[in-house]
Amino acid sequence: MVLVRNLRPPTEGVRHEEANTTAVLSGQQLGCGTLYVAETRLSWFDGSGMGFSLEYPSISLHAISRDVSAYPEEHLYVMVNGKLEKAAEEEDDDGSDSSNGDEEEVITEIRFVPRDKASLESMFSAMCECQALHPDPDDEDSDNDFEGEEYNVEEADGMEVDAAVAEAGQFEDADVEH
Amino acid sequence: MVVNSIRERTIAENSMVVLLQGLQGEVTTVDLRDESSARGLVLNVDAFMNIRLKDVLFLDRRGQTAQLQDLFITGRNVRYVHIPDHVNIMKTMESQLAKIHRVRNFAGGGRKEFGGRKK
Numbered sequence: 001m002v003l004v005r006n007l008r009p010p011t012e013g014v015r016h017e018e019a020n021t022t023a024v025l026s027g028q029q030l031g032c033g034t035l036y037v038a039e040t041r042l043s044w045f046d047g048s049g050m051g052f053s054l055e056y057p058s059i060s061l062h063a064i065s066r067d068v069s070a071y072p073e074e075h076l077y078v079m080v081n082g083k084l085e086k087a088a089e090e091e092d093d094d095g096s097d098s099s100n101g102d103e104e105e106v107i108t109e110i111r112f113v114p115r116d117k118a119s120l121e122s123m124f125s126a127m128c129e130c131q132a133l134h135p136d137p138d139d140e141d142s143d144n145d146f147e148g149e150e151y152n153v154e155e156a157d158g159m160e161v162d163a164a165v166a167e168a169g170q171f172e173d174a175d176v177e178h
Numbered sequence: 179m180v181v182n183s184i185r186e187r188t189i190a191e192n193s194m195v196v197l198l199q200g201l202q203g204e205v206t207t208v209d210l211r212d213e214s215s216a217r218g219l220v221l222n223v224d225a226f227m228n229i230r231l232k233d234v235l236f237l238d239r240r241g242q243t244a245q246l247q248d249l250f251i252t253g254r255n256v257r258y259v260h261i262p263d264h265v266n267i268m269k270t271m272e273s274q275l276a277k278i279h280r281v282r283n284f285a286g287g288g289r290k291e292f293g294g295r296k297k
Contacts, residue, residue: 060210060255063234063246070244077246081255105212121248128230128250135226136254 009051013039016126020115024075025052025084026108035076035112037126039133042078044112056134058082060107062127064120075113076123084108186225191278198223198259200270208251209258213239216249227253 016037023030023044033046042059045051060079065071083106114120190196198220207217208229218234234246261267 057254059252060212061216061249061251063236063249065244066247067245070242107212124248124250128228131250131252132224132226132228136252 008049009034009036009043009045010038010040015039015129016119016122018112018114018116018119018123022113023052024111024113026110035114035123037123037130039130042127042130052084054078054080054110056131057136059127059131062124062131064124065111066120071111073113074117074120075111076120076127078110078112078127080108080110082106082108084110187278187282189225191275193225194271195223195225195227196274196278197261197267197271198227198229200274201259201261201265204262204265206262207260208256209260210251211255211257216246216251218246218249224253227256229253229256229259 014036016035018035018037020032021035021044022032023035030044030050031046033044033051036043036045041053041055043051043053058081060081062076062078064074065077066074068074112123114123190199199222201220202222203220205217205219207215208231209215214237216231216234216236218231221230221232223229229251231249231251232247234249236244236246236249238244
C-alpha cells in the first residue's frame with residue numbers, strides 16, 4: 001500500500017471507474033483523479049500518474065457517507081488496516097493520520113469524493129463485489145476446507161438437522177468448556 | 179438471503195454464520211476489532227461473515243459518531259455481532275438451514291449440486 005508514481009491504472013476486471021474523484025488520505029487532499037474499482041485491487045490515479053493501490057484484504061470496511069455534518073461532502077469512505085507509506089520525498093509528519101502511537105491497531109482513513117454524487121451507490125456496490133472475491137485466507141476458526149465433493153447432508157451419518165427430534169434436555173449435562 | 183455459490187452454502191451450513199445470516203432485516207450492533215462499532219439494519223451477511231448494513235450509526239474508536247448510508251464490514255474485522263433479544267437463536271438457525279436445504283433440493287431435480295447417491 002504505497003504512494004507511487006508512473007503506475008498504470010488496471011485495464012482488466014474493472015467493475016467501476018469514476019473520474020473526477022478527489023482522494024483524501026488521512027485528512028490530506030491528494031487532488032482530483034480517477035478511482036478504479038477492479039477485481040484485483042482498488043486504485044486511484046491523478047492525471048500525472050501519481051496514485052496508490054489498495055489490496056482488498058487490507059480494507060476493513062467501506063461505506064457511503066452522506067452525513068455532511070461529519071464531513072462536508074458526500075463520499076465513499078474506506079478504512080484500511082495499516083498505514084499508508086508515502087514515497088520517500090514526502091514527509092509523514094502532519095499528524096493527520098489516525099495512528100496515535102499507542103497499542104491500537106493502526107488504520108488509515110481514505111475518502112473518495114466523486115464530483116457526481118449519484119455514482120456513490122455504484123462505487124460502493126462494485127467494492128462490495130470485489131471485496132467478496134477476497135475472503136480471508138487466514139481464517140483459522142472456520143472449518144472451511146472444501147476439497148472435492150460438497151458435503152452431502154443427506155448422506156452424512158448421524159447428523160440430524162431437525163432439532164425437534166432431539167430429546168428435551170439432552171444437552172443439559174454437556175461440558176461447557178470447549 | 180443472498181447466497182452466491184455452492185461453496186458458500188457449504189461453508190454457511192457448517193458454521194455459526196447461518197445465525198448471522200438469519201439476522202437479515204434486523205437492526206443490530208456490530209463491534210469491530212478496532213473497538214469501533216456500527217449499528218444499523220442488516221442487509222446481508224455472506225459465508226465469510228462480510229456484513230452489509232444500512233442506515234448506520236458508526237461510533238469510531240475515538241468515540242465520534244457518524245451516519246453512514248451503507249456500510250460493508252469485512253468479515254475479518256468483525257469482533258462481535260449483537261443478537262437482538264427478541265431473536266430466537268435456535269429457530270433462526272433452523273430456518274436458515276432449511277432454506278439452504280430447500281435451495282439444494284430444488285436445484286437437484288435432475289442435476290444435483292453434489293455427486294449424488296452412488297448405486
